[in-house]
Amino acid sequence: MNVDVIARGRISELLELAKQMWGNDKKLSRRYVQLARKIAMRHRIKLGNRLFCKKCGAVFIPGATVRVRQSPRQKMVLYTCTECGAVRRFGRS
Numbered sequence: 638m639n640v641d642v643i644a645r646g647r648i649s650e651l652l653e654l655a656k657q658m659w660g661n662d663k664k665l666s667r668r669y670v671q672l673a674r675k676i677a678m679r680h681r682i683k684l685g686n687r688l689f690c691k692k693c694g695a696v697f698i699p700g701a702t703v704r705v706r707q708s709p710r711q712k713m714v715l716y717t718c719t720e721c722g723a724v725r726r727f728g729r730s
């Protein structure tokens with residue numbers, strides 16, 4: 638198996654764990670996100686901005702840690718991190 642495939646699998650496992658852990662232990666949840674980011678960096682895998690907050694490291698859980706809003710006039714989707722208030726804008730595809 639390709640190393641990148643294994644790395645991607647590991648990353649999605651870590652992010653899944655981070656989501657499960659968020660309600661119990663935010664510190665541990667953030668640590669999982671950090672690990673996932675490290676693996677991604679090592680393998681030059683792009684994770685994008687929609688999986689977790691790059692500012693505070695909170696994993697994005699719709700309705701819990703991230704508020705997703707549509708901005709119809711600008712044809713944008715706004716992701717607001719409820720932990721640190723960081724806002725990211727994405728063009729709608």
Ligand SMILES: [Zn+2]
Binds near residue numbers: 690720
């Ligand atoms: Zn944040």
